[in-house]
Amino acid sequence: MMANLSARCYAGESDLTAIADLINTCEEVDRLDQGTSISELQQEFNQPSRDLARDICLWEDAGGKLIGFAELWISEPGTVIDGWLSFSVRPEARCGDVEVAAVAWGERRMREVASLRGAQVKLRSGVRTQDADRISVLTNCGFRVDRYFCRMARSLTEPIAEPQFPEGFALRLFPGEQDSEAWVEMFNQSFIDHWNHHDLTVEKFKYDLAKPSYRKDLDLIAVAADGTFAAFCYCEINVEECDRTGRNEGWIAVLGTRRGFRKLGLGRAMLLAGLQRLKAAGVETAILGVDTANPSGALRLYESAGFHNIRDSISYIKDV
Template sequence: MATNLSVRSYAGDRDLSAIADLINTCEAVDRLEEGISISELQQEFNQPSLDLARDICLWEDASGKLIGFAQLSISEPAEVTDGWLWFRVHPQMRGGDVEASAIAWGEVRMREVSAVRGSPVKLRSSTRADECDRISLLTSCGFKADRYFFRMARSLAEPIPEPQFPEGFVLRQFPGEEDAEAWVEMFNQSFIDHWNHHDLTVEKFKYHFAQPDYRNDLDLIAVAADGTFAAFCYCEINPEENDRTGRNEGWIAVLGTRRGFRKLGLGRAMLLAGLQRLKAAGVETAILGVDAANPSGALRLYESAGFHNIRNSISYIKDV
């Protein structure tokens, strides 16, 4: 680390403006669609699993200007703990010490987690496939490509087929917070077979449920005849993000069918129902992300529903 740079922990809300400014300065150069507002950043930092004192790190120059930011999202205790490292460095300060220092900080923090939990840890970081400098940095620091993802889009001006639900299943809006445990159990049973699954907790679910952009009309479930939550499609619209980009987009944030209810057509029906709700909300384009090697056939489903790939990204991993 250069002698004119200092490193410190997050100091609370007084740092929010400087962090948002740094991220948006990087966005103006990188065009990664990762800009942020202070309110969005505050929501991110209020996540129940984030240790503000240990999971955020800041780098400043000699004048006290923020030139680097890193954050770790650490999975719940399990056989292996993952830490997802996200970091941004001011464009004028890249190619020096700060990027390597951010990665080294992430490694040290994950070793602390390993010592406390007594389990192996892995450090992860993702990048768009066209971020050549970031890819070179990660590989030079010992990361290896682990998984590939697509971002897909579909115009909602195109016709949306009517959802066809199997006999005995009913489409409903999520009843509310009192059914949080049933929703979380459905989510975990739906993704238990997927790559790098970590169980969702009721605490995390309730945190997201309480966010200001949450809309019950976009939170859909398919209920079996016996009352079991069998499949779901949760959609999101972020007005602040749409204002930044000048586009009118909504997300198919999560879509899943639990074990024992697959191969019945529920996934397609829930997807189409979600698209109809986004269109009814005035959205012009639906966006989603998908694991390119998803074993459930999700990519084929999305393509058959009119989605096309608009961006590739890569998840990198390092044993620490």
Template sequence: MATNLSVRSYAGDRDLSAIADLVNTCEAVDRLEEGTSISQLQQEFDAPSLDKTRDLCLWENANGKLIAFAKLSVSEPGEVTDGWLWFRVHPEARGGEVEASAIAWGEARMQEIAKERGTPVKLRSYVRAEDGDRISLLVNSGFQADRYFFRMARSLSEPIPKPQFPEGFWLRQVSCEQDATAWVEMFNQSFIDHWNHHDLTVEEFNYYSNLPNYRNDLDAIAVAADGTFAAFCYCEINPEENDRTGRNEGWIGVLGTRRGFRKIGLGRAMLLAGLQRLKAAGVDTAILGVDAENPSGALRLYESTGFRKIRNSISYVKDV
């Protein structure tokens, strides 16, 4: 670590402007579509799962200028604790030393968590498949690729088939206050057998459903005859992101079918219902992300409804 660099913890809202400027400076060079804003950062940092005093780190040069920032997203306690490391280094400060310090910070933080929880820990990091420099950095730091993901897109100008729900199921919007506990149970039962699943909490659901971009008209569930929440599709539109990219896109944020209700057409019906809602909201293109090895056949479903791959990402992991 160079002597003219200082490392410190997050000091509160007064750091937001400098972090946003750094991220956007990196975005102007890297073109990863990961620009941000002060309000977006504030929402990320206020998430209940983030320990702002220990899961954020800043690097400054001798003049007090922010030249790197890292965030660690730590999973809820379980048999294994995962920490997802995200960091950006100013283009003029790149070259390995600061990047290595960011990774070392992530490793040290995860080792703290291992002692606190008494469980094995893994440090993870996502990277775009075309980002050769970041891939080399991770590999040289002892990381290994362990999962691949696709981002997919579908034009909403193309016809959207009418959703066909199995007999006995009906579609309705989510009522956040009344449905929180049942929705979270459905979510966890839907993803329990998926790769790297960590249970969602009611506290997290309540937080995210109160964010400015949350729209009740884009949050739908399929309910069985006995009242069981069987499937869901939550969509999101981020006006700030659309302004930055100059596009008009909406996300299929989360789509799932509960155990015991699969293979009867609910996933397709919910996806088509979500596409209809995004189109009605005025967006031009639907976007989603999918695990390339998803065991439920999600990739086939998306391709069969008109989605096409536009980007590949890789999850890298290191035991610490």
């Protein structure tokens, strides 16, 4: 199969239609909720700090039909730089050759990153537990299991308890872009103790604020008496995804409490406030993802708030 294929770099927005078609063709077979649209791909590709010419690779047959697609998400510079690899291969071409080529491409790119930045690098890839073929590919390519995650859901037709905030804390909507640095500091201080944390940048945060899907009414913070941003819950409704799947879902996209303000009940209060906001927006089901070994006890919190596990996934890692 590989003898009939050629690899090339991303050529720009002229490739978006073919990439979306490939991903959606795979989704029709795999049913992994990984469908997409041209506008969603544009938002994904146009995020700051992405080198699209180097971090995307396409494989085409002799007739120019797109057979395989791979991309890398490379973390911000640090002691260790992670490259998150995802790839899609047309079902009829899944003999292993294109998948192995995608992994090899990812390894080469991360070695290049290591050389340019003088840092240790890791190659990572996530997979649903039911995707036995992808697990086999990663295992045969030398990846090992690093972490387990689950996706959880909660019906918003069930009663939602009233959030109880500790004395001295007030629930507020995030004021806006002018407070980006304070929000980013809160985010990084909230997740600094978590697995595989990489600092969020103000540039990336401002990009997310400018997305068409951003809703200020779903962006909540808890403010301490001295004005410190202490905890947050940002919810998200992906209208295109809901239209594609036929499900009326909203996400608890990020939830956190910064160092120095934990064990006060802020996490639960922010979660319940987020659920109330999603329900008020007309959403029927709330979704979130969680690290099953989260050190802050997030899994227990979500279960106590009525969430149940609907899907498991695995994070694989390979030293490069």
